[in-house]
Amino acid sequence: MLVEAGNGSSGDVRVTTNSVIVNNQWQFLTYVLDFENQTISLYRNGTTLTASGTLVANVDTSNSWNIGSMMGSYNMNANLGELKVFKSLLSSSDITDEFNGTKSRYGL
Numbered sequence: 001m002l003v004e005a006g007n008g009s010s011g012d013v014r015v016t017t018n019s020v021i022v023n024n025q026w027q028f029l030t031y032v033l034d035f036e037n038q039t040i041s042l043y044r045n046g047t048t049l050t051a052s053g054t055l056v057a058n059v060d061t062s063n064s065w066n067i068g069s070m071m072g073s074y075n076m077n078a079n080l081g082e083l084k085v086f087k088s089l090l091s092s093s094d095i096t097d098e099f100n101g102t103k104s105r106y107g108l
Helices: 092-106
Strands: 002-006 011-016 029-034 039-044
Touching: 002 029, 011 039, 029 092
Parallel strands: none
Antiparallel strands: 002 011, 029 039
8 A cells, every 4th residue: 555645846655564455355445644744544454554654745735636546657456345535534443433334345
């Protein structure tokens, strides 16, 4: 899992230290971007993942964001069951609750 972001003059990437995506299996992937504190937390199936890298300062949030691709290339080859975007930050327990409330729809 990774998040890549920039501010017009520089950019950075936050990526999990281990390969965590499992092919042909439903997974609940969560990215929590805290622009104020310049942090990104990554979760898979409600569990926090170890990741490296940072969020570059002053990320431009007024432009378009790409989900599942990098500026129109490296497109994701997957089926999305749901995509949710929240205005406020979710806590670890919020994410676990979301996972537990969703997983039965996908056979877990």
